[in-house]
Amino acid sequence: MNITMIGTGYVGLVTGACLAEFGHRVTCMDLDLGKIERLKNGEIPIYEPGLDVLVAKNVKDKRLRFSSDMADCVPSAQAVFVAVGTPSSRRGDGYADLTYIYAAAKDIAKHLTDYTVVVDKSTVPVGTARQVQRIIREENPEADFDVASNPEFLREGAAINDFMRPDRVVVGTDSAKAREIMREVYNPLFLLSTPFVFTGLESAELIKYAANAFLAMKISFINEMATLCEEVDADVVDLAKGVGLDGRIGSKFLHPGPGYGGSCFPKDTLALLRIAQEHGVTARSVEAAVEINSAQKARMVKKIRDALGGNEAGKTIAALGLAFKPETDDLRESPPLSILPPLAEKGAIIRAHDPQAMKEAKKLYPNFIYVENAYEACDGADVVVLFTEWNQYRALDLADLKAKMKGSIFVDLRNVYSPKQITDAGFTYYGLGRK
Incomplete structure (x- = not known):
């Protein structure tokens, strides 16, 4: 089957590569010419374990290619997936910004020829699929198409496995013909007896x-x-x-x-x-x-401040982990980047390390000191704070860590270590909900 993926962000690129691995002929399309050129040159714009290998394999086998031209890839596709960003509105009211979804729908409409299923893969509010349907119909009244909602459930850091061995696949559509196309798209998962939830458009959107x-x-x-x-x-x-x-x-x-x-x-x-x-x-x-989540981040600021005796001015904080979770370089809404800036504003010196996220973090917080490993982060530090439970932080040489520090405070915000491990190494221990 010929499939087009509109958008080469996290969801689009992972989904496109995995569908190519299923045996489909997939074109990942993006209006960002620079990103498409990098992908054509073998450069993966995001960090996701195994994605570079999967992309390279399917490009080599000619099942995966990249384009910046809808006219090049939409007319020949039986299914066109829309996987563009739906960030929170810039108005700050919490609504999803559907600008990119609706723009993609208008562009797709111009190039539809034979019967096509247009699939919302992005996370969108209830009613979006109906709007996409309306937009395409207005732009191209002669188009033969149906719209389906197929939300993604991909965990960053485990996305390929989540796609290949999902807990379930949700497909929302009012069309029996579209349902059969979607069955064909996911045929390898049917063979594995993966649970499928076929439902209406609104239910699929709300499930996500x-x-x-x-x-x-x-x-x-x-x-x-x-x-x-x-x-x-x-x-x-x-x-x-x-x-x-x-x-x-x-x-x-x-x-x-x-x-x-x-x-x-x-x-x-x-x-x-x-x-x-x-x-x-x-x-x-x-x-x-x-509300609890917002308060939790503020409470972590206080926990670190209290560990430092109530005043962080002039104190050095060794921050281990900047990404919001391990095995990703994603900094969006990352707790460390809500917790560390208030401490830095009050005079704390931040020495930070993350295995993957430092390149982007430097753009956001150039005043932090970025180092090559956890031990270097602890050089002269008054306190070490473990923010992200990367594997390489799970078996640190605590004696070596302490020897490099000026202070002896260990704040474990992921409860990676037991209190006894930390105190036996000579630290004063602060965890979450632990004696």
Whole structure:
């Protein structure tokens, strides 16, 4: 099958490469000429483990190519996926900005010839697929097409595995013909007995938001429990295990941290709230999750400040991890970049390391000191703060780390280490919800 992917960002590039691996002929299209040229030259613009190998393999096998011209790739496609950005509106009201979605719909309409399924892959509010349908019909009344909603559920750092072995595939469409095309797109997953949810357009759009909001609520819940554990002398690790073993609840996302971040949870929870409000519905649990997450980041500022005796001026903070999670270079809404700047504004010196995210971080915060490894970050530091649980931070030589520091404070915001490990190494320990 010929497939066109509009947008070569995180979702578009991963999805395009994986569909090519399924055996389809895929063209990834983007209006950014520089990005397309880099991709043609073998340069991957994002960090995702294994993506470079997958792209190179399918380019070599002539199943994957790149283009900046819709006329070159839309007319021959049986399915055109739209995977462009839907950031929060610049107005700051939480609504998703659908400018790129609607612009893509207009451009696609001009080049439709034979029957085509136009697939919304981007995360979009309820009703967007209907609007895309309307726009295409207005732009090209003679077009033979259907619209489908096929939300992505890709975790950064594990996206290829998530695509190849998904928990489920959700497809929303009103058309039996479009449903058959989508079955053909995902035929390898049918052969693996992957669960499929075929539903209407609105249900598919809402499933994505509801799933992300539920996970955000789970994170906010365990962060609140961690705070309560600190007050009553309980241990949140034991609490999470005891709760997570309940089959109705499960252990995933019951790990306290400095707050959720990334490209999905922050904007999707806000967008869901706006959708609810627009339809006169309350979503109190989601509102609470958003408020708790914001408060958690502020609480982490206070935790670090308190660990330093209440005054960070002139103190050096070794920051381990800048990305919002391991195995990605994504800094969008990353907790460290909400927590460190207020400390720097009050006079703290930031020595930072991250295995992948420092290049982008330097553009945002050039006044931070960026170093080559965790041990160099700790040179002369008063406190070391573990923000992101990269594998290379999980087995640090704590004695060597402490020897390089001026102080002896270890703030573990991911509970990677046990309190005993840290105190046995001579540190004063600060974790989340731990004795």
